[in-house]
Amino acid sequence: MTTNQGSSRGSSQGTDRGLDRDGYIAREGSLDRVPAEFAPVVQAARERIAGAFGPERLHSAYLYGSIPRGTAVPGTSDLDLLLALHHGPTAADRADADALEAALDAGFAQVDGVGVLLFDTGTLLGDLERHDLGWFVACLCTPLLGEDLAARLPRYRPTSLLARETNGDLGLALPGWRERASAAATDAELRALTHVVARRVVRTGFTLVMPGWGGWTSDLTASAEVFAAHYPGRADQMRRAAATARTPGADRAALAVLIDDLGPWLAAEYAAVHGPKAPRP
Template structure:
């Protein structure tokens, strides 16, 4: 099959362009962003190094009442259990207060980890290319430019085989309610679509965060699995609380994708214990 050359998401030199901006945040979500910014300062104070938005809100594609608010919070020291509890409580409070959003996700890292060479093509790339600065110093200034190559593919999503046992445990311990299962379907659907996309990203030669476009790029190289990824893209945006969907992810699509990923790009460089 001939390789498809696409400049989407790249600058004239072939580097991945940074997504999102405050100018793209829809008006309806701006009060939420302002509230989160203030509360992050209240909760973490001087321990906060920087904070970022990512996802549909800074890309301008968020849907009122259906999209979640995603944040990366970087602390000056390694996050502790109390920091994660505080971030979870902050997210729950904001989610309850603002009906515009359907959940708040907060990733916590230390400054040292974001800038660690071992994370350069994973967390570092994510902050530099997928995140919009919200507070503090922009750590992208200390990181390189990135191309959509096999190294980036391996280090971003080359760990799916290690994740699948955790996913199975989460599914086994989740309740049977729509409320319990729907977030898992959304999370795992998005993760599998992004993994499928980065599997073919070097051939596609570009970058996109649009789930449907990711699935189509994947289907161009793996038509026999294209239908599964297209369905996952739909569920990543309109999730349903269906345990059968989750089982299909960890019993079929996930294991196949992990095996093919390792064959094509290799597996992600092991990280120290505790670097989940």
């Protein structure tokens, strides 16, 4: 992971393509980029995390997503947080995280949903997660509280290894998505699932071609266009997936295309190009 925060996130049109001067993936967010409308939310998150978890449990806390990238839209964007704990998360930790999510979501109209990920530092710094969660913290997370784990992680290039370990398990997700789609009884459930599936498919499509493109972007539209240049036969499907990820609907037919057509093809192509992700316990 890179600890250099001086370079900015690159766009698909930029000359650096999300890389720093040395060709490593640059950390894409910073507190300086948080839009003014979201500053009170971030401050409240900092205070409530510290109060709820305390130094005996919390090693560090991070923001990720559109808010630290500076692209968040008031009333539409969610607040994404990652907490690194000294020990493996317990049921009590999860309950406190759930309460934190609910309080922040109810307290600020600027955000439409709050999500808190919990991991222990051993997992985040371990060899197995070095090119997945470790990379995520180092490159996609913005420090909010505590010691930045980025200082204890490597710097990352857009390699096939990174592609394999971040998204080489799409095929494992497909059966569960099919079950959830069949069980979805409301439009809200369908929209929530469609949002998850579409974003994951676009991310996977981008990382499939990321090593050849030679850069990084979190922008969904740019990701779809980078993929389209490499796989023109699937370009329209990926562009529709990106549009769906931005504004998910409750269209079962559109969801079925992602789960039963584009998704399986993408999983097979990914395995052929990069190989499967290392198995997790």
